[in-house]
Amino acid sequence: MTETNKKGKKLGLTTKTFIALIAGAIVGVIMHYCVPSGYIKDTILVNGVFYVVGNGFLRLMQMLVVPLVFCSLVCGSAAIGDTQTLGKVGVKTICFYFVTTALAVGVALAFANVINPGLGLNMEAVVAAENTAVSTDVSFVDTLLNIIPKNPIQGLAEGNMLQIILFALIIGIILAKLGEKTSTVLNFFTQFNDIMMEMTMMVMALAPYGVFCLIAKTFSGIGFDAFIPLLKYMLGVLGALAIQCFGVYMIMLVLFTRLSPVKFIKKFFPVMAFAFSTATSNATIPLSIDTLAEKMGVSRRISSFTIPLGATINMDGTAIMQGVAVVFAAQAFGIELGVAEYITVIATAALASIGTAGVPGVGLITLSMVFNSVGLPLEGITLIMGIDRILDMTRTAVNITGDAVCTTIVAHQNGELNREIFETE
Ligand code: ASP
Numbered sequence: 112m113t114e115t116n117k118k119g120k121k122l123g124l125t126t127k128t129f130i131a132l133i134a135g136a137i138v139g140v141i142m143h144y145c146v147p148s149g150y151i152k153d154t155i156l157v158n159g160v161f162y163v164v165g166n167g168f169l170r171l172m173q174m175l176v177v178p179l180v181f182c183s184l185v186c187g188s189a190a191i192g193d194t195q196t197l198g199k200v201g202v203k204t205i206c207f208y209f210v211t212t213a214l215a216v217g218v219a220l221a222f223a224n225v226i227n228p229g230l231g232l233n234m235e236a237v238v239a240a241e242n243t244a245v246s247t248d249v250s251f252v253d254t255l256l257n258i259i260p261k262n263p264i265q266g267l268a269e270g271n272m273l274q275i276i277l278f279a280l281i282i283g284i285i286l287a288k289l290g291e292k293t294s295t296v297l298n299f300f301t302q303f304n305d306i307m308m309e310m311t312m313m314v315m316a317l318a319p320y321g322v323f324c325l326i327a328k329t330f331s332g333i334g335f336d337a338f339i340p341l342l343k344y345m346l347g348v349l350g351a352l353a354i355q356c357f358g359v360y361m362i363m364l365v366l367f368t369r370l371s372p373v374k375f376i377k378k379f380f381p382v383m384a385f386a387f388s389t390a391t392s393n394a395t396i397p398l399s400i401d402t403l404a405e406k407m408g409v410s411r412r413i414s415s416f417t418i419p420l421g422a423t424i425n426m427d428g429t430a431i432m433q434g435v436a437v438v439f440a441a442q443a444f445g446i447e448l449g450v451a452e453y454i455t456v457i458a459t460a461a462l463a464s465i466g467t468a469g470v471p472g473v474g475l476i477t478l479s480m481v482f483n484s485v486g487l488p489l490e491g492i493t494l495i496m497g498i499d500r501i502l503d504m505t506r507t508a509v510n511i512t513g514d515a516v517c518t519t520i521v522a523h524q525n526g527e528l529n530r531e532i533f534e535t536e
């Protein structure tokens with residue numbers, strides 16, 4: 112195995128990414144507290160090297176998303192062929208996604224009621240100068256209708272994931288139906304898919320550098336000061352995220368597949384680190400599909416469909432933040448929430464999770480929908496805005512882990528999981 116440094120062997124990508132993550136955080140915190148602002152720190156390092164390398168890497172990953180999702184989904188659905196199997200996989204996946212999200216909000220509400228994040232909060236000290244003009248205008252029917260692209264090319268250009276998924280699925284199904292007649296087109300997509308996979312591997316080799324710079328830049332900007340007054344809220348979110356990620360998901364994994372959770376986390380770690388450092392589920396799609404295929408033995412036929420779908424509609428980490436935020440704001444404003452309100456929160460947070468795009472910070476915007484549903488003042492969102500970045504990073508890592516666990520389970524149930532690959536180190 113390549114994961115060890117003993118006898119001069121090369122470090123694996125997982126180890127390198129992990130080291131980069133920790134080193135980036137340490138360097139960032141040191142820079143925040145110990146290095147005075149100035150040309151070298153601000154211009155050359157933080158907004159120079161860290162910004163360019165970090166965002167360059169992020170843009171490279173984003174560059175892969177649309178072509179990779181489109182091609183692999185066309186190939187995947189063409190390979191599955193019959194619409195019945197596709198439909199079964201789709202319905203099962205969506206059910207898993209919905210159940211895990213509802214569980215996530217439940218975990219969040221229960222945990223937050225133990226921690227009591229909003230009790231005894233000195234609000235004056237925390238209320239930021241910024242004002243929230245957060246508003247959501249999410250109509251459920253329009254969201255559904257919007258899955259059908261009026262112009263698929265525009266959908267692709269705008270990276271509208273649900274539109275891309277639908278259009279690619281239809282092309283794949285038709286390719287399977289027409290068979291020989293369209294084999295040239297299918298070959299084209301298959302070969303283009305190979306090119307995109309190769310490109311993913313090349314870009315991923317840069318992950319440790321990108322992760323280091325993104326994390327160092329974030330931490331050199333935020334330090335820890337802003338967190339102190341909201342420590343309980345943060346602990347509430349982080350605790351509930353940990354329960355969901357290492358408890359709920361791993362229990363599900365063992366129950367449904369009997370795979371080793373430790374191995375799963377170990378193998379999936381670079382994807383989590385990437386999601387953590389970028390706070391975007393969307394940009395994580397190529398890496399997630401690749402890791403599931405190469406290290407866990409999950410067929411791309413399943414993951415090319417379920418991972419982009421999950422990155423778009425399944426945000427368990429976001430739902431957790433929203434659950435804890437509700438309890439936090441209710442306590443901070445002295446508002447009593449009853450059972451009916453809690454049920455409403457579970458339902459709206461699950462819906463908000465579908466409406467949350469897989470890019471940084473959107474969970475905070477859809478939070479207003481959840482607050483509105485139980486009549487909490489939107490000012491509550493202002494309280495937590497200043498510290499949301501670090502929670503956004505963490506919840507994104509959980510969001511994509513949820514997608515990967517559900518994908519592995521669905522793949523297992525459809526005979527699309529190669530356990531031998533999973534078992535190899
Ligand atoms: N950043 C999250 C994601 O990409 C979404 C959010 O909660 O803001 O999954």
